[in-house]
Amino acid sequence: MRVLAAMSGGVDSAVAAARMVDAGHDVTGVHLALSSNPKSFRTGARGCCTLEDSRDARRAADVLNIPFYVWDLAERFRADVVDDFVAEYAAGRTPNPCLRCNEKIKFAAVLDRALALGFDAVCTGHYARVVDGPDGRELHRAVDPEKDQSYVLGVLTAAQLAHAMFPLGDTEKTDVRVEAERRGLAVARKPDSHDICFIADGDTAGFLRGQLGEAPGEVVDTSGEVVGSHDGTYGFTIGQRKGLRIGTPAPDGRPRYVLDISPVDRTVTVGAREELAVDELVGVSPRWCGPAPDGVVECAAQFRAHGEAVPARADVSDEILTVRFSVPQEGVAPGQAIVLYDGDRVIGSATIDRTSARAASPA
Template identity: 70%
Template sequence: MRVLAAMSGGVDSAVAAARMAEAGHEVVGVHLALSRNPQSYRSGARGCCTLEDSRDARRAADVIGIPFYIWDLAERFHEDVVQNFVDEYAAGRTPNPCLRCNEKVKFSAVLDRALALDFDAVVTGHYAQIVETAAGRELHRAVDHDKDQSYVLGVLTQEQLARAFFPLGDTPKAEVRAEAERRGLAVADKPDSHDICFVADGNTPDFLSERLGPNPGDIVDSAGVKLGEHEGTHRYTVGQRKGLRIGTPAADGKPRFVLDISPVDRTVTVGSREELAVRRLSASQPRWCGPVPEATISCRAQLRAHGDEVAVTARLDGDKVLVDFDEPADAVAPGQAVVLYDGTRVIGSATIDSVERATQTV
């Protein structure tokens, strides 16, 4: 099989490419140049998309013994990931750029280009598993639960899964590093990237402020009483506790949390932890990793990239997915994805539009 290996310059993608080559596939490595100015993105351990990463990827390809190329996808990445990120925050939502990158860049732009160049599939270093069944391919959680990335892959369709390989899904991360060392890959001890790769210093509020400008407004409680002021709604996300800088303490002395963000009237509403509890959500833009559910289903849901699963009941309502929680869930943020699971299998995902709080009157 002729496969294209997306090589980020890290240890995971390098070992994934090496495994595919060792299995006898014709492998070609490609590094995605995603930054308009690579030096403006992070370097070292703090992110990806740097010149250092492209050089590490090239050196790994040389050790593996496969051809290597660099594809410039900076404009596509800026439009579909970076600008989307800014626009979502401006609208009072909390996006997940990694999920959007997988959907729009790695498994849309890259896979489409790979197929046009007569490759059979794309291989990445994501921690997830693909299981072959009589009905088609299924996406499952990785063996290493701490590194599992099935949440950010929940946007992949059955057609995309049919052309994807995740060779590391059955391997704990520690063993991947040991394997890289045995293979003579210099990235064996390279630290994992974290946070948002296109935020140069890791300061998301300042990154957004540079692009959205000042947008001051009021911080109010759930009764509408003004408690303080803020410098922009984009500096907040639902469930946030730290950095509120409210001068007036709560009557009960307990911390306050962000309940709602309204960029139209530039208001941030805060309240107690109890007021955060959500009993239902409505989500749109569903993406199914397999057959579309035909009826109401009892399943599990993950609401954040590193969040725990919760028990839910989900059903389709036209182009919407309605999710009811068995027990109220905290800090459910519009803009994030709700990913549904049947055991370890990913059913699909959708983007959260609105929530119904447990304290609301029916």
């Protein structure tokens, strides 16, 4: 097979490419230039879009003796990921840019170009598994639960999975570093990228302030009493506890959490933790990693990249996904992805549009 290996400059993608070479595939490495003005070095840049990363990817390709190219996707990345991220926060939602990047860039723009160039598959260093099932290829969790990235891949369709390869899905991260060292890859001890790749210093609120400007407003409690102020609703997410700038303590002295964000009137509502609990959500724009479910299905649902999947029932009707949790959940925010699992298998995902709590639900 002709395999295009997406090489970020990190240890995972380098070892993934190496395994494809060992498997006898005709491998070509490609580094995605996603920033129009990348930082020169990782110092102060916490993501995977620096010039240093590009050079590390090229050196790894040289060790593996495979062709290597850099594809400039900065304009597409800005439009589909960065601008979407800013717009979602401006609307009071909490997006996950990694999912959007996988959906729009790595397994849309890159995969489409790869297939047009005659490649059979795209390989990445994600920790997940693709398994042949009765209805085609299935997406499953990785063997290493601490590194599992199936959540951020839950946006992939069956057609995309047919051309996706994740060679690290059956491996522990510590073993990957040992393997990289054995192979003579200089990235063996390189720190993992973290946070949001296009926010170099990790200051999300500062980045959004620079994009959207200050939009001061009030922090209120559930009775409408003003208890603080803020510089922009984009600096908050549902369930947030720290950095609320509340000047008036709660009557019971307990911490308060963000319950609602209203960009229209620039209001952030806070309240007690138990008021965060929801037992139902509605998701839109569902994407299925195989055949779409028919009617109500018992499943597990995960709404954070590093959260746990919890028992739920999902009802699919007219491209609308309704998920009811067996036990009320906290911190479920519009804009997040809800990913459904059947055991280790990913069923599919949707974007959370709204949440609710039935009156009969326990606190």
